[in-house]
Amino acid sequence: MPLIALRQLLDSAAAGGYGVGAFNVNNMEQIQAIMEAARETQSPVIVQASRGARTYTNDRFLFHLMAAAAELYPEIPVVLHQDHGNSPETCISAIELGFTSVMMDGSLLEDGKTPADFEHNVRVTREVVDYAHARGVSVEGELGTLGGIEDGVGSGEVHLTDPDQAVEFVARTGIDALAVAIGTSHGAYKFSRPPDGEVLSMNLIEEIHSRLPDTHLVMHGSSSVPKDLVDAINEYGGEMQPTWGVPIEEIQQGIRHGVRKINVDTDLRLAMTGAIRKVLTETPDEFDPRSYLKPAREAMQGVVAERMRQFGQAWHAPELEPKPLREMQALYA
Numbered sequence: 001m002p003l004i005a006l007r008q009l010l011d012s013a014a015a016g017g018y019g020v021g022a023f024n025v026n027n028m029e030q031i032q033a034i035m036e037a038a039r040e041t042q043s044p045v046i047v048q049a050s051r052g053a054r055t056y057t058n059d060r061f062l063f064h065l066m067a068a069a070a071e072l073y074p075e076i077p078v079v080l081h082q083d084h085g086n087s088p089e090t091c092i093s094a095i096e097l098g099f100t101s102v103m104m105d106g107s108l109l110e111d112g113k114t115p116a117d118f119e120h121n122v123r124v125t126r127e128v129v130d131y132a133h134a135r136g137v138s139v140e141g142e143l144g145t146l147g148g149i150e151d152g153v154g155s156g157e158v159h160l161t162d163p164d165q166a167v168e169f170v171a172r173t174g175i176d177a178l179a180v181a182i183g184t185s186h187g188a189y190k191f192s193r194p195p196d197g198e199v200l201s202m203n204l205i206e207e208i209h210s211r212l213p214d215t216h217l218v219m220h221g222s223s224s225v226p227k228d229l230v231d232a233i234n235e236y237g238g239e240m241q242p243t244w245g246v247p248i249e250e251i252q253q254g255i256r257h258g259v260r261k262i263n264v265d266t267d268l269r270l271a272m273t274g275a276i277r278k279v280l281t282e283t284p285d286e287f288d289p290r291s292y293l294k295p296a297r298e299a300m301q302g303v304v305a306e307r308m309r310q311f312g313q314a315w316h317a318p319e320l321e322p323k324p325l326r327e328m329q330a331l332y333a
């Protein structure tokens with residue numbers, strides 16, 4: 001199946017009342033794990049690459065791996081998405097490469113750290129929307145900033161999304177999906193105790209959804225950081241501190257209130273690292289990379305398949321008839 005636009009997938013998810021996991025990738029094993037999980041659960045899926053991932057892989061390698069995924073899993077609708085584009089140039093280069101969706105994260109300046117003002121955000125996001133929609137490609141914008149600086153994305157300051165500004169932002173930019181800041185952060189260390197309403201504002205999602213019922217909402221920093229994955233790392237020599245992520249029930253509540261795209265990276269990193277540590281600890285004489293990359297791939301597949309069932313995207317792949325970007329272009333026009 002050809003890569004499809006985010007808008008087509010999220011419109012379908014809204015009609016079906018489900019959410020779609022957007023999983024970050026940096027290498028072949030992660031792509032394979034996600035595609036196998038999608039086949040296992042018959043799920044449409046979003047595969048996303050950060051700027052760091054594009055640099056790490058040399059993005060042409062990444063794009064061709066995704067082309068192979070589309071060819072080898074013809075029954076799976078896949079969106080290839082630029083995660084946290086920091087400038088129109090980054091988004092345009094992703095579109096030129098063949099990405100079918102981009103995030104223009106204008107909530108931060110180009111350094112990916114300094115909070116930007118509202119007018120800057122509107123200006124750069126609108127520029128990307130004009131360029132992308134003319135080519136049938138979808139755009140995610142962000143309003144408000146997440147916490148967390150450990151992965152190099154984010155200001156470290158939390159500014160929750162303001163619902164009034166969200167209405168104006170969507171009207172002025174024409175985005176397909178809006179990432180909202182509700183108290184989550186990137187990385188493994190989100191909360192130092194199980195999150196309650198004081199640190200995770202799920203009611204903000206309900207308010208924004210009631211004001212913008214036709215805008216697809218996006219939750220970043222949505223890894224659940226399961227204790228068993230952290231324990232597996234520590235059991236084999238890791239030194240992770242106690243930590244809490246976003247409970248699945250909270251994400252499911254979000255999905256009932258307009259959340260359609262759920263970004264997950266950290267949970268796959270944890271699964272991969274734990275599996276590799278186990279092999280290297282238990283068989284210290286092992287040096288064939290396949291001996292640890294295969295269990296790592298299987299561990300990631302397990303996590304992704306579980307999320308696909310929890311988010312509700314499982315079994316929805318057969319419903320999607322892929323629309324070529326040409327058709328999306330006409331729809332946007």
Ligand code: G3H
Nearest residue numbers: 050052053151153186265
């Ligand atoms: O948004 C953050 C993602 O987890 C990607 O992280 O920039 O380290 O690739 P990265």
Ligand code: 13P
Nearest residue numbers: 187221222223263265266
């Ligand atoms: P996690 O760090 O919670 O997996 O979030 C990933 C993310 O939001 C990517 O944009």
Ligand code: ZN
Nearest residue numbers: 186220221263
């Ligand atoms: Zn993010």
